[in-house]
Amino acid sequence: MALRYTDAICWNPSSADDEMWRQLHAHFTEPELVELGSFIGYIAGGQRWISTLGIGHGEVLAGTTVGLSPEAARKIEAARGDGGLAAGR
Secondary structure (H helix, E strand, C coil): CHHHHHHHHHCCHHHCCHHHHHHHHHHCCHHHHHHHHHHHHHHHHHHHHHHHCCCCCCCCCCCCCCCCCHHHHHHHHHHHCCCCCCCCC
C-alpha cells in the first residue's frame, strides 16, 4: 500500500481515489499518512532538484562520510585507511 501511495504522490495523483484512501486507512493512521506523504514529497522533490542541477548519483561528496552514522563512517574510513573520523568528511 505504501508503494501505491508513493506512486500516487510522485507520478499519478489522480490514482488516489476513495478506494485507495480506504485501503491506506486500513494500514495507517492519519498521522502516519501525513508523515509518510511528507517524507515521500521531500525525497521526491530533492531528487527532482538534483536532476535539474544535472548531478548524477554519487557525484557530490562521494569521497566523504558526510551523512553517515559514526559506525558506518568508521567502516568506510577503515576500508580507505583513513584511521578515524575527520571533520567534514
